[in-house]
Structures are given as C-alpha cells and as structure tokens.
Amino acid sequence: MxxxxxxxxxxxxxxxxxxxxxxxxxxxxxxxxxxxxxxxxxxxxxxxxxxxxxxxxxxxxxxxxxxxxxxxxxxxxxxxxxxxxxxxxxxxxxxxxxxxxxxxxxxxxxxxxxxxxxxxxxxxxxxxxxxxxxxxxxxxxxxxxxxxxxxxxxxxxxxxxxxxxxxxxxxxxxxxxxxxxxxxxxxxxxxxxxxxxxxxxxxxxxxxxxxxxxxxxxxxxxxxxxxxxxxxxAENAVKPKVTAILSNPRLRPVTLLLAFGYMFHTITFYYILKWAVQIVADYPPGYAPAMAASVLTYANIGGAAGGFLFGFLLSKWDIKWPTIAMLLLGSAAVMTFGLGRDSLEGWRWATVATGFFTNAAIVGYYAAFARGFPAYARATGTGFVLGVGRLGAAGSPIIAGYLFTLLGNDELLAVSTIMALGSIVSAFLLWRLPIRDADADLAEAPAGKPAG
Missing domain, CATH: 1.20.1250.20 (MFS general substrate transporter like domains)
Structure with missing residues (x-):
C-alpha cells in the first residue's frame, strides 16, 4: 500500500x-x-x-x-x-x-x-x-x-x-x-x-x-x-521555478509562443464579453439594459457549448490544427458581429457564434498548456502563460473603448475587425508552436538542462 x-x-x-x-x-x-x-x-x-x-x-x-x-x-x-x-x-x-x-x-x-x-x-x-x-x-x-x-x-x-x-x-x-x-x-x-x-x-x-x-x-x-x-x-528532486520555463532551450519557445498566443486571443475574446451589452444598448433602435444584457447570456451559452463539445472532441483529435481552426472561425464571427443586426434575436445569435468559437479556442489552449509543459514545470508554465494572458484580457476593453472614441461610436464594423485581429495573430503563433508531449520529449529533465 x-x-x-x-x-x-x-x-x-x-x-x-x-x-x-x-x-x-x-x-x-x-x-x-x-x-x-x-x-x-x-x-x-x-x-x-x-x-x-x-x-x-x-x-x-x-x-x-x-x-x-x-x-x-x-x-x-x-x-x-x-x-x-x-x-x-x-x-x-x-x-x-x-x-x-x-x-x-x-x-x-x-x-x-x-x-x-x-x-x-x-x-x-x-x-x-x-x-x-x-x-x-x-x-x-x-x-x-x-x-x-x-x-x-x-x-x-x-x-x-x-x-x-x-x-x-x-x-x-x-x-x-x-x-x-x-x-x-x-x-x-x-x-x-x-x-x-x-x-x-x-x-x-x-x-x-x-x-x-x-x-x-x-x-x-x-x-x-x-x-x-x-x-x-529523492535527493535530486526538481523544484519548479519560473526560470525553468525560460532558461530551458526546449521550453523557452513553447512558453513564449503559448503566452503571447493566448494573450492575443484574449484581446478578441474579452472584446465581446465586455462590450457586447453596451454595443447592443446603443445600436439603433437601442434596447433597454435588461434586454441588451441578454446577448451576454447567449454569448456564454455559446461559450459553454463550444467549450464542452471541443473539449470532448480533443480527446479524439490532436490539439494544434483544430484550435487554429477555432481561432480563425472565432475571428470571422467577431467580424460579422460588427456588421450589426436589426433585431435583438439577431444580436443574440451573433454572440452565440462568437462565444462558441472563441471559447472553444480557450479550451484548446488549456489542452496545449498540459501537453506543452512537463510535469516538473507544468504549474509554473501554466501560471506564467495565464499571467501574460491577463494583459490581453485587461487591455481588450480599454483598446476597444479607445477605438470607439477615435473612430466614432458608429464605426462598429471597423472596431470589430481590428479587435478580431487578435485571434488571427494567435493562430499564427500557434501554427509556429511545436506541440509535442513534453513529458516524453524532455524525459523529465532537470530545470535548465534539456533532455538527451
């Protein structure tokens, strides 16, 4: 025992x-x-x-x-x-x-x-x-x-x-x-x-x-x-440190590509979550706060559905290309959100689509965190990536607010297109990422020393 x-x-x-x-x-x-x-x-x-x-x-x-x-x-x-x-x-x-x-x-x-x-x-x-x-x-x-x-x-x-x-x-x-x-x-x-x-x-x-x-x-x-x-x-037990994910030449590119890829995607992701209600409330003919708030509910219904379905499918598929597909589809959904809608029902379904694809990509990134970092550095690596990602999440509403002020509140398509670029950049960085089984690849090498 x-x-x-x-x-x-x-x-x-x-x-x-x-x-x-x-x-x-x-x-x-x-x-x-x-x-x-x-x-x-x-x-x-x-x-x-x-x-x-x-x-x-x-x-x-x-x-x-x-x-x-x-x-x-x-x-x-x-x-x-x-x-x-x-x-x-x-x-x-x-x-x-x-x-x-x-x-x-x-x-x-x-x-x-x-x-x-x-x-x-x-x-x-x-x-x-x-x-x-x-x-x-x-x-x-x-x-x-x-x-x-x-x-x-x-x-x-x-x-x-x-x-x-x-x-x-x-x-x-x-x-x-x-x-x-x-x-x-x-x-x-x-x-x-x-x-x-x-x-x-x-x-x-x-x-x-x-x-x-x-x-x-x-x-x-x-x-x-x-x-x-x-x-x-064990006397030689490895204690994970943040330097391991940046000093190890095999982990460094994984860490940086995941961190900045995730950060750029959160710029697009949080644009809808933070601005959709205000946009719908202001867009002609305008809706009462309680009615406008419903679009955020629908966005998260789409997000829950996309996350659950994509998480299930990832157990059968690889991570990289399906996640890239979700990033590009999410970017396209955000751009089409910027076309505006003439009914509340139209706005709701638009946010369902954005939530479905952008949250599916989030699940893909979480799977990549688990695959990309070996056990001795997994918590440290994941924490670092999420910390960098918070920069994109925090900056997203500010960037969108500045763009509306600069371009005008009527320029919804232009603002949405610019904000959608975050997921496109993220897809490019993920394409560059060499996703492999880090535990097998690094053979649990000590921090700072590549395996083999």
Missing part, C-alpha cells in the same frame, strides 16, 4: 465527498464567471446614470481583469504557502467586500477601485480552485472534473445573465447586480468552511509539522486508506 497520498487519491474511486468538493469548485468558478461579467451587465445603467464616455467605460470594464492578474500572481502563491482552503476563504471575503462596495459606489473612480479589488479575489480564487479540483479527483475522474470545472465559468455568466435580465435589471437598477453577487459570495463562505478539506497533495508537497496527521484527516474525509509515513524525498 502506497504511503503517497497523491497516489491514494489517484488510484481509488471517488466517494461522495470528493464529488461534493468538485461540485463546489464548479460553483465557485461559476461565481467567478458572474462576478467578472457583472460590470458588463451593469454597463448600460452606469452609462445612463453617470454619462460615462466609452473610453472611460473601457477602464471600468478592465478594472477587475487587471486585478485578476495581480490576484493570480500574489494570491496564487499564497495557496502554495497557506493552503488551498484558507486562500479560497480569503478570496471569497475579498470578493464579497468588493462587490458590496461596488454597489454603493458614487462615481466612476471609486467603482473602478472596488472592481479592481474584486478582481484580486477572483484571480486568487481561480488559482486555488483549479488546484483543489485536480488534487481532489481520481486519475480516472480528473479529466471530466476539470472539463466541468472550466465550463462552470461561462455557466455562471449564463445563470447570472438570466437573473440580471429577468429580475435585477427589471425590478431594480444596475447596483442590484453587484449587491446580488456580494450576497451569494458571502453565503458560500460557511459552506466552503464546512465541506472542503485541505487537499492531501498540498500537505504532501509542503510537509508542515504534523503533516501525516493532517493528511490522514483529509483522507478520512474522502474515506481513503490512511498513511503511516510520507515517502522519502
């Missing part, structure tokens, strides 16, 4: 408690999806109340994305030092405060600050919940658990969209969206506290004082066999 708790979790069937933990991670990712896009749902109301220009609104819409970058870097590290569970509780608290204070904001500047703070919590949450999902699932159930976890993000936006357009924006105003998010976020804190144990993998990696007892407490929660001692560490 193995003394490695990671092997015990990997090789044994999942019990009900593990399924509960995975379900809660999906729910937390869905909450992140709603919280990130809450400012987009609220954008028309904010514009009407305060008369915000499009370039200024772009900064508001980018605030939580910038915060997510900081949260991923700083709070992601906290999850490796303090633990996954304490980090999730900390992030939920930060998010609840940020959402509540955003609903009480009295101007653009203070709203931007609170959205930035909310983004910090969301960024840390993404790092921690991703780890918990992987480390609480068996080897057999991990793929489906991770797929459902990823889909939780657009599903949260879909559910939140129905709540926003069908209730909050009908009965109240834009502030109710942030207040609703604060209440749901706060309600999840005691649930996480009671139902989620710290992962055995975290204790096995950190080896704190009393590690065996702490690991056994988590294993008992999962109804797994307890251990008597931790396995002895």
């Amino acid at each position: 193995s003394n490695d708790p990671r092997v015990i979790i990997d090789e044994n069937p999942m019990n009900w408690r593990q399924y509960v933990v995975v379900f809660l991670m999906i729910a937390l990712n869905a909450l992140d999806g709603f919280d990130v896009l809450s400012s987009a749902f609220a954008a028309p109301g904010i514009t009407q109340e305060w008369g915000v220009s499009r370039d200024a609104l772009g900064i508001v819409l980018s605030a939580e994305l910038v915060g997510m970058g900081f949260g991923s870097i700083f709070l992601g590290g906290v999850a490796d030092k303090m633990g996954r569970k304490p980090t999730i509780l900390l992030c939920l608290s930060v998010m609840a405060v940020g959402m509540y204070m955003a609903h009480a904001a009295t101007g653009v500047t203070i709203l931007t600050i609170w959205r930035f703070l909310t983004g910090i919590g969301i960024g840390g949450m993404l790092a921690a919940t991703n780890a918990v999902t992987a480390e609480s699932s068996s080897k057999k159930g991990r793929s489906i658990s991770m797929a459902l976890y990823v889909i939780g993000y657009p599903l949260g936006a879909v559910i939140g969209g129905f709540v926003a357009q069908g209730w909050l924006l009908v009965e109240y105003d834009w502030r109710a969206i942030f207040l609703f998010g604060a209440i749901v976020t706060a309600a999840l804190i005691p649930i996480v506290w009671l139902l989620i144990p710290e992962t055995p993998a975290y204790y096995a990696a950190l080896r704190p004082e009393g590690a065996v007892a702490k690991i056994n407490r988590s294993l008992r929660a999962y109804a797994k066999t307890e251990i008597s001692a931790l396995p002895i560490l």
Whole structure:
C-alpha cells in the first residue's frame, strides 16, 4: 500500500465527498464567471446614470481583469504557502467586500477601485480552485472534473445573465447586480468552511509539522486508506521555478509562443464579453439594459457549448490544427458581429457564434498548456502563460473603448475587425508552436538542462 497520498487519491474511486468538493469548485468558478461579467451587465445603467464616455467605460470594464492578474500572481502563491482552503476563504471575503462596495459606489473612480479589488479575489480564487479540483479527483475522474470545472465559468455568466435580465435589471437598477453577487459570495463562505478539506497533495508537497496527521484527516474525509509515513524525498528532486520555463532551450519557445498566443486571443475574446451589452444598448433602435444584457447570456451559452463539445472532441483529435481552426472561425464571427443586426434575436445569435468559437479556442489552449509543459514545470508554465494572458484580457476593453472614441461610436464594423485581429495573430503563433508531449520529449529533465 502506497504511503503517497497523491497516489491514494489517484488510484481509488471517488466517494461522495470528493464529488461534493468538485461540485463546489464548479460553483465557485461559476461565481467567478458572474462576478467578472457583472460590470458588463451593469454597463448600460452606469452609462445612463453617470454619462460615462466609452473610453472611460473601457477602464471600468478592465478594472477587475487587471486585478485578476495581480490576484493570480500574489494570491496564487499564497495557496502554495497557506493552503488551498484558507486562500479560497480569503478570496471569497475579498470578493464579497468588493462587490458590496461596488454597489454603493458614487462615481466612476471609486467603482473602478472596488472592481479592481474584486478582481484580486477572483484571480486568487481561480488559482486555488483549479488546484483543489485536480488534487481532489481520481486519475480516472480528473479529466471530466476539470472539463466541468472550466465550463462552470461561462455557466455562471449564463445563470447570472438570466437573473440580471429577468429580475435585477427589471425590478431594480444596475447596483442590484453587484449587491446580488456580494450576497451569494458571502453565503458560500460557511459552506466552503464546512465541506472542503485541505487537499492531501498540498500537505504532501509542503510537509508542515504534523503533516501525516493532517493528511490522514483529509483522507478520512474522502474515506481513503490512511498513511503511516510520507515517502522519502529523492535527493535530486526538481523544484519548479519560473526560470525553468525560460532558461530551458526546449521550453523557452513553447512558453513564449503559448503566452503571447493566448494573450492575443484574449484581446478578441474579452472584446465581446465586455462590450457586447453596451454595443447592443446603443445600436439603433437601442434596447433597454435588461434586454441588451441578454446577448451576454447567449454569448456564454455559446461559450459553454463550444467549450464542452471541443473539449470532448480533443480527446479524439490532436490539439494544434483544430484550435487554429477555432481561432480563425472565432475571428470571422467577431467580424460579422460588427456588421450589426436589426433585431435583438439577431444580436443574440451573433454572440452565440462568437462565444462558441472563441471559447472553444480557450479550451484548446488549456489542452496545449498540459501537453506543452512537463510535469516538473507544468504549474509554473501554466501560471506564467495565464499571467501574460491577463494583459490581453485587461487591455481588450480599454483598446476597444479607445477605438470607439477615435473612430466614432458608429464605426462598429471597423472596431470589430481590428479587435478580431487578435485571434488571427494567435493562430499564427500557434501554427509556429511545436506541440509535442513534453513529458516524453524532455524525459523529465532537470530545470535548465534539456533532455538527451
């Protein structure tokens, strides 16, 4: 019987408690999806109340994305030092405060600050919940658990969209969206506290004082066999560092091409997610905020469908060319979005198409992260790539807002065409990427030393 708790979790069937933990991670990712896009749902109301220009609104819409970058870097590290569970509780608290204070904001500047703070919590949450999902699932159930976890993000936006357009924006105003998010976020804190144990993998990696007892407490929660001692560490065990993904001559091109490819795609991806509601509200004949918000719901329905279908097909196909196809089709869908529509139903189906293809490409990139980095540098490489990607995500609403100001609010096709170029550049960089099985190719070579 193995003394490695990671092997015990990997090789044994999942019990009900593990399924509960995975379900809660999906729910937390869905909450992140709603919280990130809450400012987009609220954008028309904010514009009407305060008369915000499009370039200024772009900064508001980018605030939580910038915060997510900081949260991923700083709070992601906290999850490796303090633990996954304490980090999730900390992030939920930060998010609840940020959402509540955003609903009480009295101007653009203070709203931007609170959205930035909310983004910090969301960024840390993404790092921690991703780890918990992987480390609480068996080897057999991990793929489906991770797929459902990823889909939780657009599903949260879909559910939140129905709540926003069908209730909050009908009965109240834009502030109710942030207040609703604060209440749901706060309600999840005691649930996480009671139902989620710290992962055995975290204790096995950190080896704190009393590690065996702490690991056994988590294993008992999962109804797994307890251990008597931790396995002895190999003297030459590799400790991943960010320098490994940049100093290793085999990993460097993979890292840079993935990082900048993902970054350029997020420019296109977040243009629709952050601007579609405002565009539809302003486009003649114009629609009420609650009606305009429905297009974002449809975009995320398309995103969930595209992500699920493409994730399933990737188990049968290779990664590179299907993802390039999704990038190019997503770019074309964004360009056609810029042609405008004469009905709300037309706008909805246009955003379904953009969501389907652009989110499918996101799933392709996540698969490439897993393939492109060896085990000893996978978390470091993925974190670096996502961190660079946040630059594109944060810059996208600002770039679009500046383009509308520069070219004019009527130049939807021109702005959409320019924003669609991000996915085309991404497709070119992915075409240059030598996707191979990094674990086999590098044979788990030590950091900085190429295999063979």
